[in-house]
Amino acid sequence: MADVPKDVASQASAIQVPLARREKAREDRELVHQAQKGLESAFEELVRRHQQKVLGLVNGILRRREDAEDVAQQVFLKAYISLKKFDQRAAFSTWLYKITVNECWDYLRKKKVRPLTYEADLSEEQVSQLDGPAAEENLPQNPEERAEVRELLEWLLGKLSDADRQLLVLKEMEGFSVQELAEILDLNVNTVKVRLFRARTRLMDSYRRRKQMAAKRGEAAGAG
């Protein structure tokens, strides 16, 4: 097989992604149509196709794994109830993700909690463990160390505003594209990009501040 130039290969994959999305959207449309006629198996198939994304979205907003699956199921129930009114002018996924975002906010309002709360501050030892991840690409092999680093990152995320955290989590951890985020959150694509970029720098600010504080405490303890 002849070598395909790198540029051409990357362009071809860039074209294939929207094509795959379009095909998926077309299949969704057909399934929605059947479900609207009362075919329950069609709706069940829609659930299967979107369950992971909805779960990721719920988890990204709530950051409460224990409740994520229950809320995600509630999202699909609401979608089923409203399905007859869905006119398919938007993609089914966009419509479903909007229901998801609303359901998450309803949940948070009812529970009267912030999506993520950390009462305790990080210890100096914990902060020093974050030196590695920012510089290196790979996670520690040791599961305990890995869990600890993840906990520290969750703590850092918890220090961000709800809006910043949601954008970062949905983009970086749950794999939503900028375009999808713009549609779900009713924002302009450029606004999403700018907010994302600012959220990234704020995360690093928070990380750096915490490190500096830990260093100062360490110096003070050494001098004492």
Place this chain on the structure above:
Amino acid sequence: MEWNIKQGKCEEIEALLEDSLEGALESEGARNLLEVHLRECAKCREALEDAKSSRRLLKWCESAPEASPGFARVVMARIWAHQDQAGSGRGLVQALVTFASRLAITATLALGALIAYTAVAPPAPNTEITAMNAEGRYGLFTDPAQRAVTRDDFLRMVAETSHGQK
């Protein structure tokens, strides 16, 4: 889109910085604009490095767990439970509506019958006799003087009423 390099202020460049982070800078003009801006602006260079570091950090976080194997079935079960609940609620409402409509039809019929009866009924009887009958004292006899005292008196008066008065 053509980019004007003179317009490359920090606020205007942020979306391009995010694009460059994602490897999504498509146009030559945008790439040039960003390059020129970054050459001159230390603040944006630093912000870009921060954004790259935070991106690396976030890769360490765990994404959402896989949905449980029976997720779709549980969703369908919840839908069916909801339908049953809604169905029984509708049944109760339906029964109430049926009862109310039957009651309304019965009342209408009764009212119609009453109106029809009133329209075709004979004129009201002598009020004096009616009043006396209501009191139950005089019975067939309108004259208090004719009131029977003994059983024989009564039989005689009945005989007179049936025969003698004709």
